[in-house]
Amino acid sequence: MIAYLEGKILCKAADGIILLAGHIGYEILVDTITLSVCMEKFQANETIGLYVYYHVTERQPKPVLIGFLTPDDKEFFQLFITVAAIGPMKAIKALTKPIPQVARAIEDRDTAFLSQLTGIGKRTAEKIVATLNGKVLAFAAAQRPESDTASTTPRDAVPEEKQVMVRQVTEVLTEQLGHSASSAKRMIKQAFEKNPGISSPEDLFDEIYQETR
Template structure:
């Protein structure tokens, strides 16, 4: 079983790469987001590293290697393919948006967003939500959430503010991660002009005053 590979790209394809690891070349399928990232990494650093999902079945006897940039992306993929209408080959083509955004859409039951993914129509989107809603909140990053709550572009300072407040809500005030992120999202919904951690806390707790 192959779970991780590190090496140099010696050939690019439209849906993957040929990776030279040691003296062996591995054909690896990549979703569009990961393909763009490893192409960038390869041009900047020369060496790329990938977490591998090894796919082989009786119907698919030829092993297929599917690569991911992080263990979290691989874990999300494994949840994604647990949906009856989504197999590995379909899923790797469908992940045309960052994992955090797809997870957010699942948790918010956003059928229209999911239906726009490559090869995923309305019916499959509904099956994805029915199967995974409530199971993927941990994959939603703060940037994906705030980008949906504020009409202005997310800058680094807002991302840092959100993370600071999230840490305090979870570590010091006893909120769950999902609850903390929901409170932050609702605060930005009510007041997109928030610019400091203090004003974000004030907005979160104004409902209780």
């Protein structure tokens, strides 16, 4: 299964791009925001990497590749398509707003905002909230006011003297507790943002579980 592709963009395609990777051109569907980033890379003749969701079913035997700029974007998408009546094709067309904004609307039960997404009516917006409310807070946390940017902790930044502790906790979260690497990073980051004084793995676990309760 294809999970990641890196290369240069040959051209824009219907609802996406054709990416040249290893002398093979892959047609990849992307949301409108990702497409704008891809086109900037295309104009600059730069390489781009995309995390890929591979979609094929009995109803749709032709494989479809859907691309994302980050693992978190792909992870949100995989949650999004668990909503009844939202399949991968509908979902990628619906993501016309930044994912943190969509996640925040879900957590705020803002069906009016969700109804603005392409192909999402009021009833579907209500289904999205009913299915995902309480599950996407970590994605919504990525949205911050621009004026607050300078004072926030970078996504993966952890004090150097605590890196060993963080690696230990990350291993437990991913290898023993079944969290994805991106989820583990988010939980650890949020814990340090709430309590910068964490000084032991036990303290870090306590803060993480407080965050997820």
